[in-house]
Amino acid sequence: MKKVIDLNKTVHELFKENPEIIEILKEVGFDQIANSNMINTVGKFMTVKKGASMKGINLEKIKTFLIEKGYEIRE
Numbered sequence: 001m002k003k004v005i006d007l008n009k010t011v012h013e014l015f016k017e018n019p020e021i022i023e024i025l026k027e028v029g030f031d032q033i034a035n036s037n038m039i040n041t042v043g044k045f046m047t048v049k050k051g052a053s054m055k056g057i058n059l060e061k062i063k064t065f066l067i068e069k070g071y072e073i074r075e
Contacts, residue, residue: 005066006074011043011051028065029057 003018011033014021025033030051032038052059063073 002070002072004074005071007048007063008075009047011046011048012039014048015039015043024066024069025062028062029055 005014005018005021009017011025022033022039025048033043033051048062049059051057052062066073
C-alpha cells in the first residue's frame with residue numbers, strides 16, 4: 001500500500017504523519033528541513049508547495065521524487 005502525502009498540509013503535519021518525509025525532502029533540496037527548530041517553527045505554516053517556490057525547486061521534480069519513494073500525491 002502506498003503512503004499518501006497531501007502537499008497542502010504543512011511540513012510539521014507531514015512530519016507528524018510520516019517522520020521519514022524529512023530525509024526525503026532534504027534529499028530533494030530542502031537542506032535545512034532536518035533542523036528540529038525549523039520543523040517546529042517555520043514548518044508549522046510552510047507547505048511543500050510554498051517551500052519549493054521560496055527555494056526555487058521545481059514542484060514537479062519534488063512530486064516525481066516522492067512518487068519514486070512510494071508516495072501517492074494529494075493536492
